[in-house]
């Protein structure tokens with residue numbers, strides 16, 4: 001904020017003098033640039049001039065900044081180490097092609113570092129020009145149109161499209177990013193992003209002399225430490241590894257999208273795109289992204305998993321080197337072998353274990369040989385006693401092919417998606433049980449085709465038998481009803497205020513039509529106003545209601561004890577001979593579906609509200625699933641069961657079908673599949689199996705409905721889960737943003753919306769194991785930098801439309817481990 005102010009102030013100051021002189025983008029030997037003047041690139045994208053990052057300091061720097069957007073971020077600073085004291089400085093071009101910065105006494109403060117390209121004393125008529133890419137180049141007639149010097153070869157803390165970070169091996173020119181000392185001090189800070197050429201070249205962020213974050217080697221089209229690189233969509237990163245050059249650059253994938261990468265003074269690397277409207281930088285990736293990115297957190301032969309607690313474990317065949325410290329969660333000492341290697345010359349008595357979905361270990365002492373195939377690579381490793389692991393990661397991506405590690409394996413972590421495969425050498429006896437973190441669904445897939453058929457038949461049968469049974473039971477039910485009511489009214493289990501029937505009659509104006517709010521599944525709901533003026537909602541269960549005594553008691557008991565801002569509050573109940581009623585707090589904005597699916601009301605929901613609703617439902621659900629005293633599965637989560645209060649805060653309601661689990665049960669089966677089609681998960685509809693993951697499925701449907709303003713209506717017989725289908729198709733075609741309803745399509749943060757769509761798709765995945773728990777969902781939604789796994793095929797997608805699924809990199813996320821993650825997160829806050 002302060003920075004913008006400075007820029008605005010400066011912009012005003014700097015415009016005044018420049019208006020007089022005409023706008024120019026070129027500096028010649030005869031026309032130096034004085035403090036107060038600016039060069040503007042031809043298209044107006046960038047400006048060059050003097051600036052002060054700290055308004056209360058007189059230090060002036062020559063810099064390039066964005067010109068035609070509202071955020072005038074500085075992207076390059078010339079004299080980082082030697083500011084001009086006070087105004088009166090100037091930038092000049094000498095006749096030999098060197099740029100010089102003078103202070104008011106004509107003392108040279110800074111001169112452009114030589115690139116090795118400028119032959120001394122041979123310049124003819126040099127000119128310096130600021131380009132629309134943000135590059136300041138010096139041209140010289142000797143070289144014709146080629147530049148002799150460019151600012152892109154001497155980056156500050158910002159990488160722009162077209163800039164190359166890395167080495168020119170011929171000239172030994174090393175282009176790296178150096179952070180500012182602080183956001184208001186452009187002098188060189190502690191952090192540097194550079195390519196380190198030792199071993200297999202890799203991207204390293206150093207802090208002083210130690211490694212802060214390892215981006216890792218470039219394999220195929222990605223960095224091993226940032227597997228999401230190819231999925232950026234908005235930019236394309238290109239890695240170059242030739243005998244002449246090693247490094248990378250990026251280009252916008254879409255024309256005219258402005259993007260930049262900045263190394264902040266705290267060491268984080270942030271990648272932004274400019275989104276207009278609303279006219280702001282949108283962060284689309286950040287590194288390091290979690291604690292597993294801390295360099296070698298788990299020590300040699302240790303591996304980090306951000307979804308587990310403790311997050312460090314030893315590779316298979318290894319044990320902690322220092323168990324007491326390991327137990328105390330200090331894993332720096334890493335792990336040692338259980339059994340020493342045999343390592344006879346080339347006879348191959350040792351074996352390998354496969355580790356999948358991993359960030360390949362530090363390659364600073366590794367060697368790569370792209371000519372070796374998988375068997376040769378393995379043989380090469382077995383032959384050399386110092387070899388500890390190999391990988392073929394480069395082979396597929398056209399990268400380095402076989403990589404062989406010697407000695408310790410450092411800085412490994414699991415990625416939910418996009419990791420590589422590593423073969424770790426262990427004693428032959430340990431290798432027999434190969435561990436891999438992958439799991440596959442091949443067996444399940446057959447079931448998934450057969451089960452729907454059986455499922456449909458089953459449901460048909462159930463419906464018919466229900467109809468027959470219904471008539472017989474009707475009479476008996478009325479009799480039993482009265483008996484149950486009497487029992488319940490004297491039930492000590494129900495720990496809730498009882499309301500008089502008369503009070504309710506008075507409050508609801510004798511259940512008048514005007515007071516009727518709607519018709520729920522189990523009877524009408526009325527608005528009431530008590531004598532004290534407090535508004536209430538009364539759910540009057542019809543006598544013929546399917547909600548029997550058990551459901552009623554269940555609802556009362558499950559929610560009487562629940563208190564959470566995202567759950568509707570039960571105030572009391574009323575049980576009298578003919579009546580069963582539940583009294584809730586009144587929600588003036590009714591339910592979510594009344595907004596989403598109404599042409600006029602939907603425009604009232606802006607993205608911020610929708611996002612809050614998405615998060616709020618998740619919090620309420622997490623509370624039901626994990627944080628309340630008992631585990632509760634709602635079983636009928638849908639847009640019409642999400643109520644909105646005055647502030648549009650969502651509240652989950654209607655617990656008539658909720659199931660309570662005590663102890664460790666997490667899953668149950670029922671013969672009575674009840675719920676709402678369109679929101680029910682496949683395993684529940686087909687097999688009657690429900691678990692917290694069935695609620696997660698319904699939640700995913702709600703997210704998609706909130707974004708698209710479309711209903712996911714469907715019946716099990718027709719495959720018209722239009723919404724899920726559509727979302728899945730658009731997602732795979734890279735056009736997910738088209739899912740967004742026009743009522744919000746004016747201004748919203750694309751990255752946030754895409755993240756929500758992705759989470760929605762993750763929640764509606766066909767297989768329960770693939771769906772995240774609500775704790776992970778909240779983490780995914782609220783931590784803008786968490787890498788999300790790629791969604792697999794959702795349940796109920798039309799069978800004709802399928803995509804090749806890639807299970808190779810999925811990591812097993814046991815229920816327990818995820819629970820622990822949520823605990824550690826809560827602890828951490």
Ligand SMILES: *[C@@H]1O[C@H](CO)[C@@H](O)[C@H](O)[C@H]1NC(C)=O
Nearest residue numbers: 043044045068069132256276
């Ligand atoms: C800024 O200038 C560049 C180069 O002319 C142009 O591509 C871009 O669209 C402009 N941006 C705005 C916001 O005017």
Ligand SMILES: *[C@@H]1O[C@H](CO)[C@@H](O)[C@H](O)[C@H]1NC(C)=O
Nearest residue numbers: 054055056057058182184185
């Ligand atoms: C700005 O400069 C003044 C004077 O040099 C210094 O005292 C102050 O700490 C600086 N402010 C910031 C935010 O760096």
Ligand SMILES: *[C@@H]1O[C@H](CO)[C@@H](O)[C@H](O)[C@H]1NC(C)=O
Nearest residue numbers: 032090102103104105106107
């Ligand atoms: C600085 O140099 C310019 C031109 O070379 C000259 O006009 C000016 O008088 C000099 N200023 C001082 C303080 O020496």
Ligand SMILES: *[C@@H]1O[C@H](CO)[C@@H](O)[C@H](O)[C@H]1NC(C)=O
Nearest residue numbers: 094096097098118119120121
């Ligand atoms: C260019 O000229 C400046 C002064 O005019 C001098 O200091 C510098 O050494 C020269 N550079 C080369 C490469 O000749």
Ligand SMILES: *[C@@H]1O[C@H](CO)[C@@H](O)[C@H](O)[C@H]1NC(C)=O
Nearest residue numbers: 173174175176192194195206
């Ligand atoms: C970054 O580049 C500068 C200039 O080429 C060089 O002196 C420095 O050693 C480099 N730092 C790293 C970590 O590569």
Ligand SMILES: *[C@@H]1O[C@H](CO)[C@@H](O)[C@H](O)[C@H]1NC(C)=O
Nearest residue numbers: 194195196197198206211364
């Ligand atoms: C590259 O990494 C190695 C090993 O970590 C280190 O010794 C060396 O100094 C690094 N090189 C540069 C230029 O930073």
Ligand SMILES: *[C@@H]1O[C@H](CO)[C@@H](O)[C@H](O)[C@H]1NC(C)=O
Nearest residue numbers: 183264265266267268269270
């Ligand atoms: C680092 O600084 C950037 C920019 O100032 C900020 O957005 C980010 O949250 C900071 N990260 C940490 C971990 O402090």
Ligand SMILES: *[C@@H]1O[C@H](CO)[C@@H](O)[C@H](O)[C@H]1NC(C)=O
Nearest residue numbers: 316317318319320337338430
């Ligand atoms: C290695 O040793 C540890 C502790 O001695 C043991 O828990 C682990 O199961 C062993 N692993 C293998 C693969 O033998």
Ligand SMILES: *[C@@H]1O[C@H](CO)[C@@H](O)[C@H](O)[C@H]1NC(C)=O
Nearest residue numbers: 344345346347382383384385
């Ligand atoms: C290893 O075996 C190869 C042939 O299998 C032989 O040529 C080589 O000399 C042996 N090396 C050692 C160190 O024994």
Ligand SMILES: *[C@@H]1O[C@H](CO)[C@@H](O)[C@H](O)[C@H]1NC(C)=O
Nearest residue numbers: 365367384385386387405406
């Ligand atoms: C074994 O590997 C190490 C490290 O890669 C290497 O220095 C050594 O030359 C290799 N030895 C043989 C016999 O290939």
